[in-house]
Amino acid sequence: MRRTLDKRALGVTALFAAALLLGYARANEPRARFAQAVASLNDADKSALPSAPMLTVANAIWALGSEEAVRKMLRAELDRVPSAEAKARARAFVRFGIIDSNPDGQAAVFFQACVSDPSLCDRGRLIAAAERETQARLVEPGRHLPLYLMSGHPAP
Amino acid sequence: MTRARPLGLIWPYLLAAALGYLLGSIAVPASAALGGGSSNTPLARVGFALRDNPEAPQLAAMLDGDLQAVRSSLAVQEREVFDLVVAVRGLDNGGTSDWNRAERICQALTWPRCDREALTQLKVHSVP
Numbered sequence: 001m002r003r004t005l006d007k008r009a010l011g012v013t014a015l016f017a018a019a020l021l022l023g024y025a026r027a028n029e030p031r032a033r034f035a036q037a038v039a040s041l042n043d044a045d046k047s048a049l050p051s052a053p054m055l056t057v058a059n060a061i062w063a064l065g066s067e068e069a070v071r072k073m074l075r076a077e078l079d080r081v082p083s084a085e086a087k088a089r090a091r092a093f094v095r096f097g098i099i100d101s102n103p104d105g106q107a108a109v110f111f112q113a114c115v116s117d118p119s120l121c122d123r124g125r126l127i128a129a130a131e132r133e134t135q136a137r138l139v140e141p142g143r144h145l146p147l148y149l150m151s152g153h154p155a156p
Numbered sequence: 157m158t159r160a161r162p163l164g165l166i167w168p169y170l171l172a173a174a175l176g177y178l179l180g181s182i183a184v185p186a187s188a189a190l191g192g193g194s195s196n197t198p199l200a201r202v203g204f205a206l207r208d209n210p211e212a213p214q215l216a217a218m219l220d221g222d223l224q225a226v227r228s229s230l231a232v233q234e235r236e237v238f239d240l241v242v243a244v245r246g247l248d249n250g251g252t253s254d255w256n257r258a259e260r261i262c263q264a265l266t267w268p269r270c271d272r273e274a275l276t277q278l279k280v281h282s283v284p
Binding site for chain 1: 165168169172173174175176177178179180181183196197199200201202203204206207226230231233234237238240241262265266267268269270274277278281282283284
């Protein structure tokens with residue numbers, strides 16, 4: 001009688017363990033695939049993943065958003081992005097400069113871009129960065145290089 | 157009487173199997189919450205799917221809960237834009253764009269262009 005009970009207890013325990021493993025494996029499969037895919041990224045790409053959703057929203061607004069939506073987004077970006085993320089802040093300033101209709105305002109904003117990312121103090125690089133942004137913008141305003149960059153103004 | 161005995165013998169096995177499977181399934185999110193680094197959060201997983209990579213559509217199937225978590229973390233005016241991106245990138249649809257929904261969301265945002273061509277370009281230009 002006791003041996004029968006022991007056998008049953010062992011059977012129930014084994015079945016519990018097998019079901020536990022099966023449940024874990026099935027639920028873990030997609031996460032394991034994600035972990036595998038992320039493992040193939042370099043450290044910089046991995047650390048950039050959490051900010052990618054916000055960056056995507058900002059890019060979408062820049063591509064198609066109204067001028068008002070773009071201005072709101074850029075203000076929020078500059079509030080949110082820490083100064084340590086120089087490239088991201090500089091890009092926000094470049095976008096601001098592109099949609100600013102006032103040449104003096106453009107000069108001030110492009111100077112801020114240069115302060116954030118010193119590589120943009122080079123006029124050629126600043127123009128190249130602005131051209132990339134104008135190509136990514138699908139509606140007006142902001143589809144053309146601003147006057148400040150097209151005329152012979154000195155580098156910021 | 158003769159049928160009651162076999163059932164009485166079987167139910168502990170059934171219970172063990174059901175309980176084991178349930179606990180195993182629950183253990184995954186629990187262990188992820190306890191041990192996950194910054195690259196294993198809803199933001200990071202959605203961020204990975206939003207990148208331009210060929211595995212994104214396959215991984216999108218696991219994103220349902222993550223998409224909700226990211227959406228609720230956004231400011232109100234950004235949620236609709238996020239929904240628009242999710243629709244054009246097909247993140248909640250196995251990687252297949254939902255153009256009709258995207259167009260509706262775009263029009264609700266009162267953006268200057270909401271035609272298919274513009275939304276198709278948005279799909280490319282929104283990649284982080």
